[in-house]
Amino acid sequence: MPELKVADRQWTVAAGDNLLDALNQSGVPVPYSCRAGSCHACLVQCVSGDVRDNRPDALTPAQRDQGWRLACQCQVIEDVQIHTFDPQRDGQAAEVAALDWLGADVLRLRITPQRPLRYRAGQHLLLWAGDVARPYSLASLPEDDRFLEFHLDCRAPGQFVDAVRQLKAGDPIRLGELRGGALHYDPNWHERPLWLLASGTGLGPLFGILREALRQQHQGAIRLIHVARDAAGHYLEKPLQALAAKHPNLNVELLTAAEAPDALAQLRLASRQTQALVCGHPDWVEAFAKRLYLAGLPRNQLLADVFLTRGNGGV
Structure with a gap:
């Protein structure tokens, strides 16, 4: 043995x-x-x-x-x-820039790395709070060079979330491995319809990718759908509506979990060139993907990232 x-x-x-x-x-x-x-x-x-x-x-x-x-x-x-x-030996030093609540259950964590971090919208980063680690998707853009931003679902207790709740601005935090993840924006999609479908805090990385697409002056229609447990769960409603008011090609749809099944059943593709990105709880990612495939979306035009909650459940 x-x-x-x-x-x-x-x-x-x-x-x-x-x-x-x-x-x-x-x-x-x-x-x-x-x-x-x-x-x-x-x-x-x-x-x-x-x-x-x-x-x-x-x-x-x-x-x-x-x-x-x-x-x-x-x-x-x-x-x-x-x-x-060992995060102290192998990780990168950073400090908490700000902590604030985007809703009753979503904590926005902004951190400043000691050294600039090269990344692209949608990537994952491993965060260490003391000796507790958890991977999170970036909600910020590389242009936001003041900080890295993460949206933490705090509905259920967990070692990492509990540790982060105790932090305050200026406290140290360590960064681990940066990963590409499945989600990104490709400039070659410039003219194509772009659909972004998220549940819960799966909206975080798609919010970054949406802003990257707009920054690159995406010309195709952009449709963003966010599913939340209830209306109060649409924690980025105001910034999303502000972007939609500014960009005529962006349509934002905010659905509750009760409304989503009927709404998804009505999805129709205007073009088989549509590129879709989906992110969130496994059940919703599966529901999004199934509906898009039934609507005729080619499988190689869907990118998915699943948020495993290790006991949190829900959207």
Whole structure:
């Protein structure tokens, strides 16, 4: 049976055991969110030995050469020594710029990195509050060089959300891995209809992508649909309506969860050239995608990002 070593600890595991489970079950805290190789919260480094990696494409060749692996995607097959990600040593320093509520349940976190961060609208970033980590999608644009912005769903308690609630402006916070994510704006879509469908705080990255499309003077029609639990959940209603008033090609539709099924059933594509981006709770992402496919949208013209809530549920 292979042996797993972390710092001064060493123990035996069954061959084929999932690396993330083997670490967490033995008291080595490795954060995780998606367990699908997307969020990069469970990044660890193989110092000696190696593991069977089911998603080698999830990391860059340079990262893999340095021994970095996503624990959720790996199986222990031989003796291996693991270095876990230390936010104080391996992360980037940043500080809280501002915390404010965009609604009863959505906390806007703005942070200022110590060094400028190159990113594009829709990307994910791993945030560390103390020793608790969680990946979040950026709601800001690279042009907002004063801060990075994130929208946190606080309806249910969680270690990271509870830790962030205690922060105040000026407090330190650490940044982990930056990921591309599925969502982005492509200038080649310039003339095509663009549909943005979100539930809950899935609106955050799409708000960034919407503003990027408008910044690049997107000429096609833009349709944004936001589904919230109730009317109070449309936490960006005012800025969205302001953008719609300024840009004649933008149409904003705000739906409650009760209204959404009937509204989605009425969706019709004006053009098979439509590009769709969907984001939010898995149930709603599936509902959006199913309806768009039934309406005739080619599968390669839909980009989706699922927000796994680890117990929060809802929209």
